[in-house]
Amino acid sequence: MEKQTPLVKVLLENRGKIIQVGKYNEIEFDKFLKSIVIAEKERLIILEKIKQNGSINLEILKNELGFTEENLIYNIEYLKELGSLESLGEKSRFFHRFIVNKEKEGLFPNVSIIRDKNQCCGCGLCDSICPTNAINYSSSTFEINEDLCFNCGLCFSCCPRSFFPKILKRYKRRNESNIKFLEQLNYYHQIYSAHTIDNPTQSGAIITALLKTAFREKLIDATIAVSVSDEPHKPLPVIIDREEELVRVSSTNYTNTPSLKLLHSARNYRNIAIVGTPCMMEALKKISFYPFNKPFYKNIALKIGLFCMELFDYEKMKELLKTEFQISLDQRVKQIDIEKGRFYVFYKDGSIFTIPVKMLKKYARLECFFCDDLTSEQADISVGSIGSKSEWSTVILRTEKGAKLFEKILNSQLIEAKELKEDSKSFSSLNRIAKSKQKIYKEVYRPKMVEQDPQIRITNFQEVSKGLPLEMVKLESKRCLQCGVPQCVEGCPVNINIPKFIRLLKKEKWIDALRVIKDYNLLPAICGRVCPKENQCEKTCLLNFLEEPITIGYLERFIADWERKNKLKECPECKPPNQVKVAIIGSGPAGLICAGELARLGYDVTIFEAFHAGGGVLTYGIPEFRLPKEIVKDEIKTLKMLDVKVQYNTIIGKSLTIQDLREMGYKAIFIGIGAGLPMFPKIPGLNLNGVLTANEFLTRVNLMKAYKFPEYDTPIKVGEIVLVIGGGNTALDSARVAKRLGARKVIIVYRRSELEMPARREEYHHTIEEEIEFQFLTNPLRFIGDEKDNVKQVKVIKMRLGEPDESGRRRPIPIENSDFIIEVDTVILAIGALANPILTKSLPDLKLNKWGYIETDENSKTSLEGVYAGGDIVSGSATVISAMGGGKKAARAIHEYLKYKLALINN
Ligand code: FAD
Numbered sequence: 001m002e003k004q005t006p007l008v009k010v011l012l013e014n015r016g017k018i019i020q021v022g023k024y025n026e027i028e029f030d031k032f033l034k035s036i037v038i039a040e041k042e043r044l045i046i047l048e049k050i051k052q053n054g055s056i057n058l059e060i061l062k063n064e065l066g067f068t069e070e071n072l073i074y075n076i077e078y079l080k081e082l083g084s085l086e087s088l089g090e091k092s093r094f095f096h097r098f099i100v101n102k103e104k105e106g107l108f109p110n111v112s113i114i115r116d117k118n119q120c121c122g123c124g125l126c127d128s129i130c131p132t133n134a135i136n137y138s139s140s141t142f143e144i145n146e147d148l149c150f151n152c153g154l155c156f157s158c159c160p161r162s163f164f165p166k167i168l169k170r171y172k173r174r175n176e177s178n179i180k181f182l183e184q185l186n187y188y189h190q191i192y193s194a195h196t197i198d199n200p201t202q203s204g205a206i207i208t209a210l211l212k213t214a215f216r217e218k219l220i221d222a223t224i225a226v227s228v229s230d231e232p233h234k235p236l237p238v239i240i241d242r243e244e245e246l247v248r249v250s251s252t253n254y255t256n257t258p259s260l261k262l263l264h265s266a267r268n269y270r271n272i273a274i275v276g277t278p279c280m281m282e283a284l285k286k287i288s289f290y291p292f293n294k295p296f297y298k299n300i301a302l303k304i305g306l307f308c309m310e311l312f313d314y315e316k317m318k319e320l321l322k323t324e325f326q327i328s329l330d331q332r333v334k335q336i337d338i339e340k341g342r343f344y345v346f347y348k349d350g351s352i353f354t355i356p357v358k359m360l361k362k363y364a365r366l367e368c369f370f371c372d373d374l375t376s377e378q379a380d381i382s383v384g385s386i387g388s389k390s391e392w393s394t395v396i397l398r399t400e401k402g403a404k405l406f407e408k409i410l411n412s413q414l415i416e417a418k419e420l421k422e423d424s425k426s427f428s429s430l431n432r433i434a435k436s437k438q439k440i441y442k443e444v445y446r447p448k449m450v451e452q453d454p455q456i457r458i459t460n461f462q463e464v465s466k467g468l469p470l471e472m473v474k475l476e477s478k479r480c481l482q483c484g485v486p487q488c489v490e491g492c493p494v495n496i497n498i499p500k501f502i503r504l505l506k507k508e509k510w511i512d513a514l515r516v517i518k519d520y521n522l523l524p525a526i527c528g529r530v531c532p533k534e535n536q537c538e539k540t541c542l543l544n545f546l547e548e549p550i551t552i553g554y555l556e557r558f559i560a561d562w563e564r565k566n567k568l569k570e571c572p573e574c575k576p577p578n579q580v581k582v583a584i585i586g587s588g589p590a591g592l593i594c595a596g597e598l599a600r601l602g603y604d605v606t607i608f609e610a611f612h613a614g615g616g617v618l619t620y621g622i623p624e625f626r627l628p629k630e631i632v633k634d635e636i637k638t639l640k641m642l643d644v645k646v647q648y649n650t651i652i653g654k655s656l657t658i659q660d661l662r663e664m665g666y667k668a669i670f671i672g673i674g675a676g677l678p679m680f681p682k683i684p685g686l687n688l689n690g691v692l693t694a695n696e697f698l699t700r701v702n703l704m705k706a707y708k709f710p711e712y713d714t715p716i717k718v719g720e721i722v723l724v725i726g727g728g729n730t731a732l733d734s735a736r737v738a739k740r741l742g743a744r745k746v747i748i749v750y751r752r753s754e755l756e757m758p759a760r761r762e763e764y765h766h767t768i769e770e771e772i773e774f775q776f777l778t779n780p781l782r783f784i785g786d787e788k789d790n791v792k793q794v795k796v797i798k799m800r801l802g803e804p805d806e807s808g809r810r811r812p813i814p815i816e817n818s819d820f821i822i823e824v825d826t827v828i829l830a831i832g833a834l835a836n837p838i839l840t841k842s843l844p845d846l847k848l849n850k851w852g853y854i855e856t857d858e859n860s861k862t863s864l865e866g867v868y869a870g871g872d873i874v875s876g877s878a879t880v881i882s883a884m885g886g887g888k889k890a891a892r893a894i895h896e897y898l899k900y901k902l903a904l905i906n907n
């Protein structure tokens with residue numbers, strides 16, 4: 001018996017289940033398994049040889065093993081994805097995101113990419129390959145029957161959206177004579193603009209003519225095609241094995257959805273024609289073992305490629321057409337189509353509705369970015385609309401076979417064609433578009449930030465991360481796909497035009513890139529450092545589906561640091577002063593952005609700040625080693641350039657009231673006072689010496705520079721052992737500051753598990769590197785002091801997680817009799833913050849919610865005339881960028897309000 005690989009084993013274990021489903025009978029299953037055994041054996045031979053050689057050298061492998069280059073490349077990609085080549089530094093591209101789910105070595109685990117419906121192109125390859133028919137298409141999407149699926153991962157290994165053996169695409173048939181090479185279009189004999197003579201406007205007519213002739217010439221004995229169905233958006237995949245039956249498919253678009261679903265049933269035909277998109281042509285190579293080790297691909301006698309088109313979310317489009325254009329896609333519709341930038345609805349009564357595609361663009365499904373091939377260079381003939389005039393198609397003849405077939409059609413006068421010459425306009429537009437699709441992301445990986453060594457950095461307060469070097473920025477900017485529907489912009493709370501910014505970086509137009517950023521965000525050096533980008537722009541970056549997202553935050557930081565290093569100060573464009581006074585209360589990110597945006601609109605803006613320094617939490621909360629105060633000061637200078645005035649040491653609600661501000665001539669007021677009141681646990685011992693709030697501790701260190709004592713007159717002593725309570729950024733910052741102040745041991749106690757911890761992941765890793773201990777699922781019960789009332793011990797209890805609470809996180813529940821004592825010298829409480837009532841108490845008519853935060857309408861307006869609010873005082877403790885988003889939104893609303901109010905006054 002052959003050595004059983006995990007894949008073979010899992011198939012054998014599920015033999016009964018597979019046969020019961022009926023896709024294979026016993027004999028067929030054994031043949032199927034045999035082909036997989038052969039394929040797996042080859043893979044193992046390749047793996048062993050690579051390991052023996054200690055490198056992946058195709059030439060050596062080819063000589064030593066005698067396998068074809070195609071076979072080697074495909075198997076190497078497969079092995080990479082399985083993680084089998086990690087010891088040689090070959091990281092899996094798709095798989096690493098799912099590695100946590102890895103159940104069995106040698107199998108694609110829990111193939112999430114297949115389960116992600118947004119990623120599905122509908123080609124149906126997975127359905128064809130699945131031995132148990134566990135994948136069922138319905139409409140334009142599919143369901144996986146979890147009872148039938150046993151996670152063999154075969155679907156993943158065939159999916160056009162999973163790993164691409166990219167180099168295979170470059171496999172050129174150099175021995176074919178009379179072939180032209182062009183980097184973008186790759187090989188071709190000739191390119192024609194063509195249309196059928198009898199029915200020039202008919203969609204798909206050229207392909208039908210090609211298939212018809214292929215049948216006549218006995219080049220094929222079957223074709224997998226798309227038949228007309230009752231509903232225009234639900235094409236029916238069919239196998240056609242006679243020319244006469246082609247009438248069933250004429251007038252269809254030959255879109256691939258889900259045309260290859262029938263691959264399994266078609267396996268007994270020896271000369272099949274396939275019509276499909278570039279990714280499908282490519283992916284067909286991946287099922288080389290199917291069904292009897294390698295024959296299927298060889299059974300394809302003719303490949304007709306379709307130019308790659310965009311996909312649309314049909315349901316959303318349908319909704320949009322109905323609501324915005326009063327068009328309903330119902331039984332009266334004969335066909336829908338996208339051609340030359342326009343979307344068409346053809347009705348059975350002959351009428352047509354059409355609009356430019358860009359009007360539907362926001363409803364487009366993720367644009368396909370999985371390959372850089374626009375024209376199906378794998379095909380014998382590619383057919384598409386780019387490069388030709390209306391009612392004509394572009395036909396690229398790639399192989400001798402394709403060229404001969406086309407010649408036959410021309411001779412039979414089914415088609416009229418004009419050759420496209422390389423110096424023609426059509427040729428260059430085709431070439432330009434094909435070139436624009438070329439992506440290079442596959443060779444470059446997300447860069448790592450340069451950081452101070454953990455052992456050194458715990459002895460100083462200098463910044464941990466050093467930023468990306470220029471060369472890395474250049475490489476990283478090239479990795480961006482420049483998506484047509486960029487999800488990153490949606491993910492950013494201030495909607496920076498990220499693709500434009502990255503495009504300018506790529507062109508090394510630094511100052512222009514900086515201008516783009518500043519147009520949306522006046523504090524890029526801050527956001528680039530502390531934004532939780534992993535939950536915002538980077539989370540929505542489309543590259544997440546392929547590999548790792550663009551380091552948008554690092555790039556933003558780079559450009560802001562570049563400005564500072566070059567002693568530049570870019571001031572965004574402003575309108576002329578309008579002498580209208582606006583007061584901003586609080587100089588945190590919400591206040592700063594609101595002030596900046598209003599100043600840009602020409603308002604006379606003054607910020608009132610309770611402290612002697614600006615920046616809010618940026619200055620007194622976030623420590624120096626994460627956000628140097630020089631950088632905060634420098635960013636605030638941009639506001640000074642915009643003529644924003646700042647009045648420090650002024651507590652509104654105490655030193656001045658809102659009424660005072662109105663009397664001083666301020667026509668509108670923005671409240672951005674944050675949520676700076678610390679929360680306390682309801683347990684005994686809070687009054688002991690050495691029990692501090694994170695707020696007090698961090699303010700003393702950051703604002704009063706206690707870490708520079710005696711240079712600065714604020715002493716601070718933490719002792720040997722520091723216990724921090726909480727799991728957010730504040731807890732981690734406090735712990736890391738305590739470590740830097742000399743604590744021997746710092747422990748973070750958090751009542752939930754690591755998964756629920758709200759702190760930024762990057763900071764969590766930094767904290768671990770700094771050897772700070774975490775006690776998850778642990779909660780304090782009481783603080784115990786010595787005879788001098790200095791805290792000495794904390795009694796804690798272990799917790800378990802119950803059902804989710806109103807925050808959506810699982811509720812921690814104490815475990816009986818699991819309490820124990822931790823010896824401490826200092827305790828820092830970082831369990832959250834509340835709204836500070838100083839200002840709000842002075843305004844009885846100001847509407848607050850039950851937690852004391854200010855209530856606003858959707859335009860950031862409070863219950864008081866002319867008073868707006870944003871940032872943490874509205875949302876509760878959140879993030880820098882969300883506070884900035886709040887400030888920006890309020891600025892727009894204030895502008896609208898004042899425009900209206902001033903117009904009334906002037907009239
Ligand atoms: P604040 O930044 O709190 O600013 C409010 C300002 O108003 C302060 O300057 C205050 O002095 C002033 N003020 C208050 N009352 C008055 C008054 N009556 N009169 C005049 N002035 C007044 N977010 C991230 O995105 N990333 C992080 O890494 C991160 N780390 C954090 C670490 C710590 C320790 C803390 C505490 C928070 C952190 N956050 C982080 C959260 C983030 O800093 C806040 O969400 C953000 O600063 C809120 O901005 P804001 O403008 O609403 O309020």
Ligand code: SF4
Pocket residue numbers: 479480481482483486487488489498499502540541542543549550552
């Ligand atoms: Fe697309 Fe990511 Fe680039 Fe944004 S950053 S345009 S989502 S690749």
